[in-house]
Amino acid sequence: MALITLEKISFRYRRQQVIQQLDLELDDGGVLALLGPNGSGKTTLLKLMLGILHPHGGSVRLDGQDIRRIPTKERARRLAYVPQVHREAFGYRVFDVVLMGRMPHAGFLGRYGATDRRLAAEALERMGISHLSERPYTEISGGERQMTLIARALAQGARVLVLDEPTNGLDYGNQQRLLDRLMALKQDQYTCLFTTHHPDHARRVADRVVMLQQGAILRDGSPAETVTPANVATLYGLEPCTEHTHTQGERPCCL
């Protein structure tokens, strides 16, 4: 049985249709990359899968169960969300931000125990940012904040990680480090789903690529099948510029 099943889902903001009659099945394990131009509905699709937004038509099922029937806390134990890097108003310690990932496991008043603290520390360790744990979240760099948010998702204990443009706003080095972390997570049997604006990133870490255009799926398949110069050109509405396509070693450059 598929882990997450989207069945004929539609979603609109006001009158603007964002997702139309979309079907998608996500299996356990592996990395799925979601590619698409701005406004194609990538982020909306992620939020629908997470149960943060609810579709106006169709259904979202997690392990065969309608996601709306799963209590918020239970859902958060199974699905973790890594939002786009942000800087909210308050400078909590990095450790405290990661500890928030334990909220779905905490008791009635959200008290954290020794286990929660240990798991938060382990998650920091795993992302290689233990040295930041006492620093205010507002005073670390964008790359460090992204690592913090992933650590929080790991502390959450969910096996499925949903990342919204994790490489956005990071410099080249941090982008590569982040992709390495994603690969490492895949090795550890996490199921990852991420959106990106870089076809190269999708090619590098994903097992499956879904191309989204105007709220509908344009292509769905292995990176080798999907991330081709022709498809990328169609997806982003560019001229298929074959003369620029060349091969660098094994890796075809699309543009």
Added chain:
Amino acid sequence: MKPLPLLLALVGLLTIMVVSLCLGKYPLQLAEISSFFRQEWFGGGGLPTERMELLRNLLLEIRLPRILAAALIGAALATSGAAYQAMFVNPLVSPSLLGVLSGASFGAALGMVFFKNWYEVQLATFLGGVAAVLVAVGLARVYRISGTIMLVLGGVISGALFAALLSLVKYLADPYNQLPAIVYWLMGNLSLADRTTVLRVSLPICMGLGILMLSARKLNVLSMGDEEAAALGINVQQVRLLVITAATLISALTVVIAGAVGWVGLIIPHIARMLVGPDNTTLLPVSALLGAGYLIVVDDVARLAFAFELPIGIVTALVGIPFFMLVLGNARKGWQ
């Protein structure tokens, strides 16, 4: 939760309370106060009956209720302010955001025009505050856009509506007796804080404070934004409703005790955040203690600085504005 700052704030508050018991137009020695309480509670002691009578009236009927009233108001406003700032992810938000103070002021004015009994006026004050917040929340619901921005706009509309209604009541009030009473009351005033009122409101205020403080961890998560909080397993609507209810209850009750006291709910959470950081498990109790201490001190100033007594609302505003300007310069420590 960090226990040390809490302990320090508690010691500070108790010191301020004791010192304030001594201060007044009729100053008292600390030794005399302590022997009064010993004699009152355990009997014996050497104070003559007349002196005891005087002290009993002065301490138990006048100063202590007033100090407790100031403490309750300060704690209630500072804690609701801190909770709202976390929930709306905006450090410039005050407890009056959803219109509770305008609503309660309108209720008070209306009560003063229509009711003779002070208890009825208090009830009208409280209901006015609750009504204004209901209007704000209701408006936000009408547009069916979730998120805090509609709540903020609902609060702006509701606040303006009740401010206009207050003007209407003032205009219609008898200009010789009722109008001065209304205006004087709305300046914020502790001189009418009698023992009965203080006793009556102290339990619900403490309950409201308790609810807010127990929600502290959830407020931490909520201050990362609604969607993230939902993904972290928080029932956003439920927590928000609980916090708004508790904050509205206690803020409306502060107007019941002493009219509209501004600025406390904005400044004290800022200072507390600079001292102990943004973690609400520590921030909310420290805000409560600092708010209580601050308002007692301000009330001492209002009582003693001049030959006549100043309404406390004027003093909080006059002290608050420069304080706020000072704080803003350093404020980047706790938020960006």
